[in-house]
Amino acid sequence: MSNIVGLCGSLRKGSFNRKLLNEAVRLYGRCDYAEILLDLPLYNGDRETEQGRPKEVEDLAAAIKSADAVIVTSPEYNKGISGVLKNALDWISRVPGNVWKDKPVTILSATGGRTGGETAQYMLRHCLTPFGVRVLTSPVVCIASASEQFDQNDHLLSDRYISSVEKLMHNLAQEIELKQLHPAKE
Numbered sequence: 001m002s003n004i005v006g007l008c009g010s011l012r013k014g015s016f017n018r019k020l021l022n023e024a025v026r027l028y029g030r031c032d033y034a035e036i037l038l039d040l041p042l043y044n045g046d047r048e049t050e051q052g053r054p055k056e057v058e059d060l061a062a063a064i065k066s067a068d069a070v071i072v073t074s075p076e077y078n079k080g081i082s083g084v085l086k087n088a089l090d091w092i093s094r095v096p097g098n099v100w101k102d103k104p105v106t107i108l109s110a111t112g113g114r115t116g117g118e119t120a121q122y123m124l125r126h127c128l129t130p131f132g133v134r135v136l137t138s139p140v141v142c143i144a145s146a147s148e149q150f151d152q153n154d155h156l157l158s159d160r161y162i163s164s165v166e167k168l169m170h171n172l173a174q175e176i177e178l179k180q181l182h183p184a185k186e
Contacts, residue, residue, distance in 0.1 A: 001030060001031055001032055002028075002031040002032065002068045002069065002173065002176050003031070003032045003066065003067050003068045004025065004028065004031045004032070004033045004034075004067060004068060004069050004070070004071060005033075005034055005035075005036055005063050005064055005067040005069075005070045005071075006021045006022075006024075006025060006033065006034070006035040006036070006070070006071045006072075006073075007021075007035070007036060007038060007070060007071070007072045007073070007085070007088065008021050008035065008037075008038070008072075008073050009038070009072070009073060009074035009075055009081055009082040009084055009085035009120075010073075010075050010082060010084065011037070011038065011039055011084055015075065016075070016110035016111070016112075016143065016146035016147070016149075016150070017073035017074060017075050017108075017109065017110050018035075018073070019110070019150050019154040020073050020108050020109075020110045020141075020143055020146075020156075020165075021035065021071060021073040021108070022035075022154060023150075023154065023155060023156050023165060024071050024073070024106070024108055024141075024165050024168070024169055025071065026155070027162070027165050027166050027169050028071075028169040028172065028173065029169075029173075034063060036059070036060050036063050036064075038060075038084050038085065038087070038088040039056075039084075040054065040056050040057060040060070040084075040087060040088055040091055041054055042087055043087055043090040043091050043094070048094060053091065053094060053095065054091075057091040057092070057094075057095065058095070060088065060091070060092065061092055061095040061099045062099075064092065064099045064100060064103065065097075065099035067103070068104070068176045068179070068180070069103065069104040069105065069106070069172055069175065069176050070100075070103055070104070070105045070106075070133075071105075071106050071108070071172070072085075072105060072106070072107050072108070072124065073107075073108045073109060073110065074107065074108075074109050074117060074120045074121065074124050075109065075110070075111060075117060075120065076109060076111045076113070076115070076117040076118075076119055076120035077120075079119045079120075079123075080119065080120060080123045081120045081123050081124050081127065082120075085124070086127065089127050089128070092131075093130070093131075098131060098132060100128070100131035100132065100133045101131065101132045101133075101184070102132060102133070102134055102179070102184045103131075103133050103134065104133075104134045104136065104172060104175040104176055104179060105128065105133045105134065105135050105136070106135075106136050106168055106169075106171075106172050107121050107124055107125065107135065107136075107141075108141040108142075108143070108165070108168070109121050109141070109142050109143065110142075110143035110146040110149070111142075111143070111144065111146055112145065112146055112147055113144065113145075114144050114145065115142060115144060116142025116143050116144035116146075117142050117143075118140075118142050121140065121142065134175065134179075136168065136171050136172060136175060138168075138171070139164045139167050139168055140164075141161070141164050141165055141168055143156075143161055149161060
């Protein structure tokens with residue numbers, strides 16, 4: 001059974017991106033899943049030097065390292081990823097060893113606007129590049145007008161969006177299987 005970690009770039013409990021993250025995991029199917037909350041202190045080099053990395057950062061890095069794959073959902077704030085998500089990436093980059101190396105990662109987004117977070121996805125892909133992750137590029141899942149896209153059980157309403165998320169999760173399962181068959185050499 002696959003071990004999947006979920007990261008949501010929004011801290012709000014009822015965020016559309018958290019709903020989308022949970023929907024992606026539901027549509028993935030049977031797996032060991034944990035969402036890691038990104039409520040971390042702001043990165044500060046002086047703090048790191050004086051106090052070390054926070055336990056939450058170490059726990060986040062360990063969860064990513066041990067996961068078979070990571071699902072990331074990101075809101076789009078002012079044409080970019082949230083500060084919460086960028087801050088988490090900055091903290092993780094300070095952990096020795098690359099916990100992201102060759103890790104299969106999917107990116108999904110949900111926004112109130114008409115592009116569904118497309119620009120945030122491009123920025124997130126760019127921010128993940130130095131880590132050497134294996135970002136699945138297709139299908140791109142950008143949920144537009146997110147306030148209208150979930151039912152009372154927080155499931156997607158649109159067959160088109162459901163189909164896209166299902167296909168992305170199917171591709172993720174295949175990528176995990178491929179990685180397990182052909183592990184990267186350290």
